[in-house]
Amino acid sequence: MPVAADVLFLPAREQGALIRARKLSPVELTDAYLARIEALNPRTNAFITVTADVARRQAAAAEREIVRGRYRGPLHGIPYAPKDILATKGILTTNGSKVTATVVPDYESTITARLAEAGAILAGKLNLLEFAMGSGVVSGFGPSRNPWDLARTPSGSSSGSGTALAAAMVPLSIGTDTGGSIRGPANFCGIVGLKQTYGRVSRYGVTTLAWSLDHAGPMTRTVADAALMLQVIAGHDPSDPTTTADVVPDYSQALTGDVRGLRIGVPTRFLTEGLAPEIDRAYRAALAVVRGLGATLVDVDVPHAEYATNAGWVIAMAEAAAFHEQRLRTSPELFDPIVRERLDAARFYAATDYIKAQRVRTLLMQEMQTVFTQCDVMAVPGGNALPSPLESPSDAGTDVKLGSTASRFRGGTTFLGNMTGLPALVLPCGFSAGPPALPIGLQLYGRAFDESTLFRVGHAYEQATDWHRRRPPLSP
């Protein structure tokens, strides 16, 4: 029986319940998503590779297992697609770049291996900004487009993940985040993105951008689905020595809908400044909803937050330039021009700049420790602007736009998470008046390894609002 379009927009948790109850066939669900991918990808460019044969084979196997009573868990039989920067054994892994456009790894990333073990179905590999740092316009596979307005960017670098989820081309994805690359697309596409604590999820098999800032984490349509995914992919991995051996909690326990007694920190400066008026209104309204649910709002301050992006940029680009040193020497012409520009320029950073940035990082860590003595979660906007139109190729080729000037501080609300390693969750909290109506996101920061409290607040907020139920004006 054909699967109704409404089912494709259901949260994975609900799809999983239907599969477990044998009311939904993994084969039919997978076929329905593959058909939607085929219909929408020419317009959205979310997928670089569609693994239809693999998906159908895995779905058939899942169905056989479930019929025989061997149900693996809530992701069994659910399709997903990772950003094409996660190595998948025997399947093209491009990093969104012409430099690695034909690479077929002979190994599997830990994340995709764990998802396969949980019975998830690999539908394909998703578009991204080249090496998670390109323009998204001149990159090797062209830009993904925002389903809420195809002329606009879904942000990046996990651009295809944001697009595919908003357009219901898959219910689950994995993105990566070095300065905000999970949370930016979540913010612009009206979906949920989690950058969990550094060390919570293995980065083995994920192509490096910057070792000390890189994270790979869930991108989903609901907070509960992010919790489900994290449950599967979290935990120690001997192949990634940065992963912690701490026990992974049961995240489903956090989905209570109850935030009474929690203290929500509201920064008094920097992270809440320079917002577009509609974003400021949506942010304040979201805070009011959380307060209405029984949480307490408290003022907090991160005195050096305005340095987070500049310092983070130095660390990210210096580490990236070191990582790509050989490729830049042997095949510079294959890089996206803006990637080459950034990496070339980073080679001229002084070592003292890198160390200074790492000292700023220490300050930020100390300041966030202080913040979390005053509150349980810190709430900031997902970003400070609405999704912008896709750039022209000439504009997209350089950071030094004609007539532009450098600001002393780059702003932004996401790099703080990478600089401190702290977890941060973005979820939809409104839409612009439009037209076109464009998503607006709320970002919640938590204590190290306390993703549970983020899920608790995010899920409660989600239950009290319906932003996550909206669908973009896009039909097959």
Place this chain on the structure above:
Amino acid sequence: MNGPDPSVDRRAVLQILGALGFGAATAADLAAQARPVVSPGTLQQAATLLDGSFDAARLGVAERAVQRNQEHMAAMRELVLDDAVEPAPIFAPSR
């Protein structure tokens, strides 16, 4: 090589401009303009020290980008940190 040092102490410039009655934003803009400019010659020399793999076109692009980086980094370079602030610990010897 032996000409006067073109570098300008930014804080001193801001103080002078402030004393002349310029507002903070204007003073910051003017001080930014007083910062040394990355020239093709200096970048070429630095590139040679790196490994000399830059061709003229790449060096031209890098020149603009390095100049922009200088401007972005100015605020961080001016930030005065307590001597006790060490770089963030990213190396775990126990592992």
